[in-house]
Each structure stands twice: as C-alpha cells, then as structure tokens.
Amino acid sequence: MKLNTRITEMLGxxxxxxxxxxxxxxxxxxxxxxxxxxxxxxxxxxxxxSPEQLKxxxxxxxxxxxxxxxVNLILHKAHNPNWSKQLEVVLDAKVELLxxxxxxxxxxxxxxxxxxxxxxxxxxxxxxxxxxxxAGADALIAVAQGAGGHAGNISPFSLYPYLKxxxxxxxxxxxxxxxxxxxxxxxxxxAEAVYVGTRLIATPEAKASEGYKQMxxxxxxxxxxxxxxxxxxxxxxxxxxxxxxGDLSHSGESQNLxxxxxxxxxxxxxxHGVAQIEELIPAKEVVLGMAKEYLDxxxxxxx
Numbered sequence: 001m002k003l004n005t006r007i008t009e010m011l012g013x014x015x016x017x018x019x020x021x022x023x024x025x026x027x028x029x030x031x032x033x034x035x036x037x038x039x040x041x042x043x044x045x046x047x048x049x050s051p052e053q054l055k056x057x058x059x060x061x062x063x064x065x066x067x068x069x070x071v072n073l074i075l076h077k078a079h080n081p082n083w084s085k086q087l088e089v090v091l092d093a094k095v096e097l098l099x100x101x102x103x104x105x106x107x108x109x110x111x112x113x114x115x116x117x118x119x120x121x122x123x124x125x126x127x128x129x130x131x132x133x134x135a136g137a138d139a140l141i142a143v144a145q146g147a148g149g150h151a152g153n154i155s156p157f158s159l160y161p162y163l164k165x166x167x168x169x170x171x172x173x174x175x176x177x178x179x180x181x182x183x184x185x186x187x188x189x190x191a192e193a194v195y196v197g198t199r200l201i202a203t204p205e206a207k208a209s210e211g212y213k214q215m216x217x218x219x220x221x222x223x224x225x226x227x228x229x230x231x232x233x234x235x236x237x238x239x240x241x242x243x244x245x246g247d248l249s250h251s252g253e254s255q256n257l258x259x260x261x262x263x264x265x266x267x268x269x270x271x272h273g274v275a276q277i278e279e280l281i282p283a284k285e286v287v288l289g290m291a292k293e294y295l296d297x298x299x300x301x302x303x
Contacts, residue, residue, distance in 0.1 A: 005170075005187075007172065010170070015039045016039075016193035017290060019031065020196060024208075025208050026043035026047065033282065054089045096117060096118065099141065113136075121139075122174075123142060140170070142191070146272035147195075148197045148270045151175065151226070172194065173187075176273040182273070182276070201270070219240070237270065238270045245266050
C-alpha cells in the first residue's frame, strides 16, 4: 500500500503516517513497528538519560529496521539541558527525521542539512510557524486543539489550512487522529501527513502500563483535561490519572529530570482521539488499518 504526498516523498516512506514521539512511551519496539508498517516511527531523545543510552537505542532500532525513523529534540534548556549532545548522537546515526519542540530550530536545521536529515517543527500558532519557517524548517507539525500531551488551542479546521496558506510549507496534522476517517479530514484540510500518538499508546509495543492502556480504552474525550499545572505548558491529560495523583499545586514549577520522569509516569497524557480507541491492537494494525479506512472512505465519498 502506498499513498503519495510531499511528506512521503521527502522521507522515503509509503504512508503519510508519523508515529508521534511520546515521552516514556515510544521506545524501539514501537518505533520499529510503525516504520515497518510503512509510516515513520519516532521517539523523544529525553527517553534516555545519557547520550550513550540514546546511541544504544538507535543502534537497536537500526538492527531491527532499515526503514526511516525520527527523533524528537526538545530545545528548551530548562526542559532538556543536554539537547546539543543528543543532537550529535542523532546526526552521527544519520536519523532521517528530526522533530523539534520548544525552541528555535536554527542550529538543528543547519546541522541536519550536513547529513541529509529533514527537520519538522512542532507549532501551535502562526507566530511559531513563521519563526521556524524562517529558520529553515522542512515542514510544520500543526499541533491543534485536542492533541495529546503539549497541545495548542486552535481548532484543526482552522489551523491546518491557515498555516498552509500563510507559510506554504507542508503541514502534518496533529490532534485527535486515531482513524482513517480523521486522516481523510486532515488531508482534506490541507495536511500532507498525520501525527498519531494517543492511538499508538494502546498497542502491545508501547511502553506504557496496562493501567494506562486500559484507561485509554475506557475514556472518552469528555475525560480529557487541558491544563498547564502539570508540566508548566498547556497540555491534555487523562482526568482520572490527574485526580489520582492528587495535589498539583507545585507540578508546573521547574523540577529536575528525576521529578520530571516521575510526574509523567504518574499522570497520563492523552488527546481527544481516545474516542476511537476500543481495544488493544498491534501498532502495525493501527497504521495499516488507518490507511485502508482512508482509501475506503475516499471511495465512498459523494462525487
């Protein structure tokens, strides 16, 4: 199965489906499964405490798949003081896709070009989009209302066509995408790929607890809470896990990495895409199922 867009051509992949890099969830098994299914699997560098551990993870992934992969780098020193060292490791491994968050990607773009890697940047507003476009980003990950984890507050119906028109860059739709139907809608709005996170947590390959996965299956979009109190940045979380964690009055304050890891293990992120999660299925089935549903719906739409 092959669906062509500027993003698939840019990355050398078959399907315009990007497995979102999720903190403490996306590890080699999930990355490999998504890439082998025809999309591109990604993980955050912050899942590893040291550059050596990051290097080992990349070697493990490369031993299991020859398909393109991606790594997310948070460029804010308060959240990720070692990002420049992580960048060196990622570039040495010639990772095909670098995804940046929370900071200017100028250095990453410059270094990535030297090894032929592409750079996509998380954005939530036109101001963010213009900054990264000027820095040389290859594409924009438009993080809309309803995305899991750190999310924007603009409706995808407005955000995707708006950013595409204003910047001319390829758009990756991020926010509440768990099905082929949502993929059809996203591409109709001007996106050229989709960013799938929450749906991939409910897979055997995701390194999330069984309680987390079960809560995704049981929850609806009404049970997602949008708050900055947990990480200091507005994000979407499973309400039941927030209530279970108790007092959050100090959660948004600057903390060390050990505290950061503990907070994200205890409080579970998810987006509005929980509405489409009914069971635990392999990541390959998620990716191929979305692509098949996408094609089926296109064939059924009125002409």
